[in-house]
Amino acid sequence: MSRILIVEDNQMNRDMLSRRLTRKGFEVLLATDGSEGVSLARSAAPDVILMDMRLPTMDGWTAARLLKSETETRDIPIIALTAHAMQGDRDKALDVGCDEYETKPVNLSSLLLKIEALTKPQES
Amino acid sequence: MFEERKARLRYQLDDVFSRSSSWQLLLLVLLSLIVVLLGMTAYYFGLFSPQNAGVEGIGTQIDRGLWDSLWWSLKHLIDPGVFEENYGATAPVAIISLLIAIMGMVIFGILIGFISTSMENRLASLRTGNSPVKEAGHILILGWSNKINLLLRLLAASRAGSRIVVLARHENVRMQESLRADGILNLPVKVILRTGLPSNIFELHRVAFAQASCIIMLVSETAESDASDRDAEAIKTAMLLSSFEGWGSSKPVLVSEINRKQNVEIAKIAGRNEISIVSSSEVISTVIVQAARQSGVSSVYAEIFSTDGNSIHVSHVPGCHGQRFGDIKYGFHDAIPIGVCWQQEENGVVRYAGGLNPEPNYTIDADDQLVLLSKTEKASYVWRRIDLEHLPDADGDSLAERRIPSDDQDIKPFDSAIAGAEKYREHALNRILVLGFNDNIHDILSEFDGHVASDSCVHLVSNYGIEEATRRLDRYATHELGNVEINFSQGDTASAGFLRSLDVPSYDCVITLADESNDDDPDARSIMTLLLLSEIVQPATETESVHIVSELYDPRNRELVARTVADEVIVTPEIVSMQLSQISKQPVLETIYRELLSAGGTEICLKSAGRYVELGRPCTFNDLCRSAQAMMEIVLGLRIGGSTETGQADLGVQLNPQRDEIWELTSNDSVVVLAQEMYY
Numbered sequence: 001m002s003r004i005l006i007v008e009d010n011q012m013n014r015d016m017l018s019r020r021l022t023r024k025g026f027e028v029l030l031a032t033d034g035s036e037g038v039s040l041a042r043s044a045a046p047d048v049i050l051m052d053m054r055l056p057t058m059d060g061w062t063a064a065r066l067l068k069s070e071t072e073t074r075d076i077p078i079i080a081l082t083a084h085a086m087q088g089d090r091d092k093a094l095d096v097g098c099d100e101y102e103t104k105p106v107n108l109s110s111l112l113l114k115i116e117a118l119t120k121p122q123e124s
Numbered sequence: 125m126f127e128e129r130k131a132r133l134r135y136q137l138d139d140v141f142s143r144s145s146s147w148q149l150l151l152l153v154l155l156s157l158i159v160v161l162l163g164m165t166a167y168y169f170g171l172f173s174p175q176n177a178g179v180e181g182i183g184t185q186i187d188r189g190l191w192d193s194l195w196w197s198l199k200h201l202i203d204p205g206v207f208e209e210n211y212g213a214t215a216p217v218a219i220i221s222l223l224i225a226i227m228g229m230v231i232f233g234i235l236i237g238f239i240s241t242s243m244e245n246r247l248a249s250l251r252t253g254n255s256p257v258k259e260a261g262h263i264l265i266l267g268w269s270n271k272i273n274l275l276l277r278l279l280a281a282s283r284a285g286s287r288i289v290v291l292a293r294h295e296n297v298r299m300q301e302s303l304r305a306d307g308i309l310n311l312p313v314k315v316i317l318r319t320g321l322p323s324n325i326f327e328l329h330r331v332a333f334a335q336a337s338c339i340i341m342l343v344s345e346t347a348e349s350d351a352s353d354r355d356a357e358a359i360k361t362a363m364l365l366s367s368f369e370g371w372g373s374s375k376p377v378l379v380s381e382i383n384r385k386q387n388v389e390i391a392k393i394a395g396r397n398e399i400s401i402v403s404s405s406e407v408i409s410t411v412i413v414q415a416a417r418q419s420g421v422s423s424v425y426a427e428i429f430s431t432d433g434n435s436i437h438v439s440h441v442p443g444c445h446g447q448r449f450g451d452i453k454y455g456f457h458d459a460i461p462i463g464v465c466w467q468q469e470e471n472g473v474v475r476y477a478g479g480l481n482p483e484p485n486y487t488i489d490a491d492d493q494l495v496l497l498s499k500t501e502k503a504s505y506v507w508r509r510i511d512l513e514h515l516p517d518a519d520g521d522s523l524a525e526r527r528i529p530s531d532d533q534d535i536k537p538f539d540s541a542i543a544g545a546e547k548y549r550e551h552a553l554n555r556i557l558v559l560g561f562n563d564n565i566h567d568i569l570s571e572f573d574g575h576v577a578s579d580s581c582v583h584l585v586s587n588y589g590i591e592e593a594t595r596r597l598d599r600y601a602t603h604e605l606g607n608v609e610i611n612f613s614q615g616d617t618a619s620a621g622f623l624r625s626l627d628v629p630s631y632d633c634v635i636t637l638a639d640e641s642n643d644d645d646p647d648a649r650s651i652m653t654l655l656l657l658s659e660i661v662q663p664a665t666e667t668e669s670v671h672i673v674s675e676l677y678d679p680r681n682r683e684l685v686a687r688t689v690a691d692e693v694i695v696t697p698e699i700v701s702m703q704l705s706q707i708s709k710q711p712v713l714e715t716i717y718r719e720l721l722s723a724g725g726t727e728i729c730l731k732s733a734g735r736y737v738e739l740g741r742p743c744t745f746n747d748l749c750r751s752a753q754a755m756m757e758i759v760l761g762l763r764i765g766g767s768t769e770t771g772q773a774d775l776g777v778q779l780n781p782q783r784d785e786i787w788e789l790t791s792n793d794s795v796v797v798l799a800q801e802m803y804y
Binding site: 010011012013015016019020023103104105106107108109 | 463466468477478479480481482483485486489715718719722725726756800
């Protein structure tokens with residue numbers, strides 16, 4: 001069972017996504033801002049991080065950059081969550097090291113495919 | 125020694141008299157008894173001696189002893205006039221008779237005074253609202269502010285026949301007068317006013333809070349200038365209520381207004397997440413900023429929060445279990461599903477969780493409730509399964525080829541009209557002029573900061589000098605504004621010359637706030653400013669008009685402002701009162717309203733009709749729904765704009781319209797949708 005960290009300040013988005021992922025059998029961890037997300041990523045070592053980009057205290061881009069710069073968290077795949085209409089946010093997210101992006105409201109089937117692809121063991 | 129005893133006796137007497145009226149009455153009875161007993165001592169001074177045998181006032185029919193003495197003494201005490209009947213009695217008896225008569229007059233004088241004072245006190249108590257309330261199942265409002273009359277009106281509209289108890293610091297007479305002047309006393313509810321401190325548990329018991337069906341806490345108007353201070357009492361009351369364990373058969377719904385947005389967290393902690401919180405500054409600032417961004421959105425919010433138009437309801441709908449969210453909308457003829465919610469336990473507290481505008485493939489679970497936009501609240505909503513294969517659109521095409529994809533397919537635009545749809549562009553907000561100043565200004569600026577481009581400028585104009593305005597702004601500052609640069613000007617916003625000097629037409633948006641920076645009535649000043657603006661911005665209407673948003677405090681002034689140049693009129697106390705009233709009926713709405721109003725979540729937007737359908741071609745509500753769904757949006761209604769060219773009247777916003785109505789939309793028309801975060 002994969003462990004997924006959702007970093008999202010919007011309560012309803014958090015509720016919705018965590019419910020759907022839990023239903024699919026994932027263990028879900030929740031953080032409400034970038035700094036909480038970074039410390040939870042360090043301590044809980046999730047398999048995937050779903051990171052909203054527009055967050056209070058520390059935004060998603062800063063948090064992603066920080067996680068990708070640290071040895072113990074750099075291998076955790078990060079999927080950026082951005083607004084449907086914000087192409088700029090997605091490009092910025094990939095620039096700071098996010099591995100994928102997904103638009104909100106999240107299309108679960110598409111998200112699951114991305115999670116599967118990112119958590120699949122690499123063929124050597 | 126004597127003086128000390130005398131002082132001690134006086135102290136004890138004072139103590140007795142300062143106690144309740146029953147003690148005073150007891151003292152009076154005791155005094156009467158002593159006087160009667162003293163009067164009976166006339167027996168030893170020859171009351172029944174042969175010399176007094178013929179005296180009319182001395183009766184001897186019973187025993188010429190104890191009972192005849194008691195009778196003689198008692199009748200002198202009760203009726204001093206019988207002294208006259210002792211004519212001819214011996215001197216000692218006559219003297220005792222006179223003394224008892226005098227004491228009788230004193231005692232009856234005290235008794236009359238006592239009754240009179242008690243009645244006065246009782247009337248005063250009723251006037252000042254000190255008497256206890258013996259109600260159950262009532263609505264209890266704690267606190268008094270400019271929202272109270274609006275709130276009572278809304279409660280009367282949605283819960284006619286209710287008994288509403290108000291506990292506030294204000295004098296009963298003042299509260300009564302306010303209700304009378306506003307016609308509240310004629311509404312179909314019984315309003316009971318009590319004076320007292322809402323954060324005092326004994327006062328709360330006096331208004332039977334444990335038996336109430338619903339408790340609404342308002343932030344009271346006090347002399348404190350700092351709005352944060354005013355939250356202290358609401359937070360203290362929230363603590364009292366959340367820690368109380370003696371609720372009756374069912375715990376009442378608890379809703380609290382909190383003035384400052386930054387106090388919401390502490391209020392949540394104080395209320396142990398059992399109290400729904402409405403932050404008035406947050407609600408006001410978000411609605412004002414949303415109205416500044418999009419023309420028409422304030423009337424959408426006004427209807428959604430109201431009790432008489434299309435509003436939000438949460439309900440289990442039989443038959444929807446197992447269906448996909450995107451499919452069910454066609455099965456309702458009088459409601460629009462806009463989200464789902466469910467109850468979940470967190471840290472021992474059950475709370476509502478949910479989401480608005482979920483993806484169309486979301487499968488509705490057995491414990492899911494639907495969030496619906498509908499005109500009336502219903503005990504049960506009727507949903508019928510629609511065969512999408514045979515549901516035609518306005519062109520006669522079947523929905524079958526346009527239905528949402530299965531769970532393993534991506535959702536893509538499927539309508540040719542959408543492929544060529546207009547890009548959504550928000551109303552540009554680079555230069556904003558704010559006329560007036562009040563306590564919500566910092567939250568308004570913070571909200572702008574979350575919505576505008578990084579080089580935006582807000583020009584604040586008020587009666588305050590730059591130093592005073594900065595000081596007031598800094599008082600509530602919690603973080604630096606990243607996108608907005610603020611400029612200050614001091615001046616009279618009701619002066620034509622000064623307004624002309626501001627070059628108003630050069631701004632993208634003008635906001636007239638209910639101005640508290642001077643002593644005038646805030647609404648009166650706003651109206652004067654808007655009248656002047658009507659003249660000033662008139663020449664610019666041929667090119668591009670300035671979007672003007674006006675805040676008012678009193679709904680009675682709305683009609684006056686409607687004749688001015690204001691595009692959006694927001695009666696802010698009314699919006700907050702509406703939310704309090706609705707949440708007190710359905711606590712789940714707290715989360716939903718917060719989501720609707722917060723930047724970055726699901727928002728209500730008005731977008732041009734050309735984005736959804738081909739303009740000028742017939743279309744139905746279902747056509748709009750399908751197009752919107754492809755863009756992850758939910759259609760709530762339409763705004764049929766007026767046109768001088770075609771003679772089309774401005775029909776305003778129509779939420780949840782008839783499903784069989786066919787429109788030919790033009791470039792003046794907009795579609796009201798629910799969409800995920802639309803940052804600038």
